[in-house]
Amino acid sequence: MLPSFSYLTEHTGFRGTIKNSPRDFVVTELEVPELSLGNSRAELLHKTSEAPAAQSSPCPREPKRRRTEPPGPSAPGCPRDTAPGPPGCAASPGERQREGEPELQSGRGEAPVLESLLGKPVSELLHKFACEVKDAWGSGNNAGAGAREFSLGPRLDKKIRADLHSAVRQKFPFLVTLTKDNEMIVKGNPDYRELCQLVTEKEASDFFKFLDAKLENSTFSFEPDGNKEHRKIVHHFINRKFGKLLETKSFTVTDVNDRPNMSIMVRFREKSGSRKRCAGGFQEKQDVYTAFTLQKENLETLEAIGLLAAELDVLPSDFSYTGIKDKKAITLQPMVVKKVTPERLKEVGNKMEKKGMKIYNIRPAQQHLRLGQLKGNHFDIVVRDLQHHSHDSSADLKERIAEAVESVGTKGFVNYYGPQRFGQGQIVQTDQIGLALLNEKMVKAVKLFFTPEDTDDPVNNAKRYFLQTEDAKGTLVMLPEFKVREKMLLRALNRYGVNHEGCTKGWLNIPHSLRIFYVHAYCSKIWNEAASYRLKTYGSKVVEGDLVFLEENDESISLNDKVHVVTAAEESANKYSIYQVVLPMVGHSIKYPSNKVGQWYHERLSKDELELCKFRVSPLQLNIPGCYRLILKNVQNLSYFLESSEKEIKIEDNHLNDLKVSLHISFDLDPSCYATVCLREIMKCDL
Known part of the structure; x- marks a missing residue:
């Protein structure tokens, strides 16, 4: 699994097998309370609950006026940035990706988008300008507020201008953006001010966000x-x-x-x-969004979505979820589908059971889910065929297991990304496709995507045919309907050709979250290697140049300012714990350690021809700001028991009772933590 990677603990461990069947590995997503979609495993299946709560406005909410009173002037307060959450993984982006998203994302909401598009200095000046507009309104100086303008400078790229228009208006609904000869101008929105005289500021803010988003239906x-x-x-x-x-x-x-x-x-x-x-x-469909709990068995999350999308005649991008779950497992997670009513979803339930899925708790919802928007995952795992390691046959096995569980329960584990993030056992892993996309080698990325496995089945036969002939139309006919991503890409290749331009348009034809998934897989691989290098070089001691995450509640502090570079004096004083040390997920808006680890990052990226990469793939509309991830993680609510079963085995004419012992272990992990990685630390073997 991770043969060259480090262990944190020093116990001996033991051997065993997992995922003998999907029922030996059950994953239940723990939801954050504000989702109100059920927080326990039982609730996931049975509770009828409310839809996800809407996000709050960036402006302070004023007291609601009684509607029987005549409309009067309001005094809007100054906007505040949304602070990023505490360390916890999140994306994928788009992403935020695939058993949860990376930790400590570069902020939440619109603020990091603005900062990545404008840079921190201009972003801060824009925030100051917004406060000045609000202050002028609050003092009754409407003329002064209306005359104020702020320039974002010339923006030649239409896509960047469009992103900026949307980001500014979503963050500051009381501002409008204009373009004059490619120069972007920001000023106060008089329509917003006028509406604030009629309704509360929160209603005005939410209305203008709705107006700017222009979501269908x-x-x-x-x-x-x-x-x-x-x-x-x-x-x-x-x-x-x-x-x-x-x-x-x-x-x-x-x-x-x-x-x-x-x-x-x-x-x-x-x-x-x-x-x-x-x-x-x-006269319209009242249920634009429908929430449900998806239970799947022996299916990838994206594969399950493909099957559901084909049956419901919608796009895979119409489904939203908070994380990708294991294939070789039974998993339960909340989902929301757009443009499908609860009644329609109930109609396909029986058909889905034949394909390894069950759908529970179907109800109307208000909005989609976001990657990383979860509390964590609960795991119920059975480890079978327990044995000593070959070098440790004398000790009592039960003592070895107790020692291992106690050790990891106390000290935690190295927070590696697990093998399922990269396509465990596949000839071409997802990180290789991600690297090709970062290098803008579009044809290579397509051919890696269609590289078949060594099996004789319709999907791999179709992939084999495509690589041999580049016949996109013929391959489309050969592929099963549920291979939605492949079909989307092939339709564009059939239209535009298997060349650089055609392959670029092919990648653009699949949802953004899937495109960026491959890039994040590459970033995750680099993080894993960096974590191993850091632990082998410095061990568990916090040293000068390390990055540590500071628990700051001040909303005005940006994420990068919460990540502190350890000084020589702080190293001598042992000021920080190894459990506070983070490593960057590569991107364009992160800082690197200032010790040997930082140098390692630069050399490693150079090896993959990425030394000059800006981590923006403009042709594919991919923007990778980067984030930070804790090196070590702790496990919560850890418990276990051993189950013995006597199996009678006939040897010649004698009968021998062979004692079989299985380990049943349960625990909770934060988002983006991998149970297989935690088990690897407990057992001290690759799974």
């Missing part, structure tokens, strides 16, 4: 409002300002006191302008 509802004249003013404002884009409708709701009330719903107009209204509101 999405709707926005204002708070219940019993004042008919006030509702009329709000209707008129929206129709006057955005009537070509939006339409509004009042409908009956139940307010916080369980009394009937009225609310204004806003939605985007149909392009044809032919949408009809009905008595209950807009």
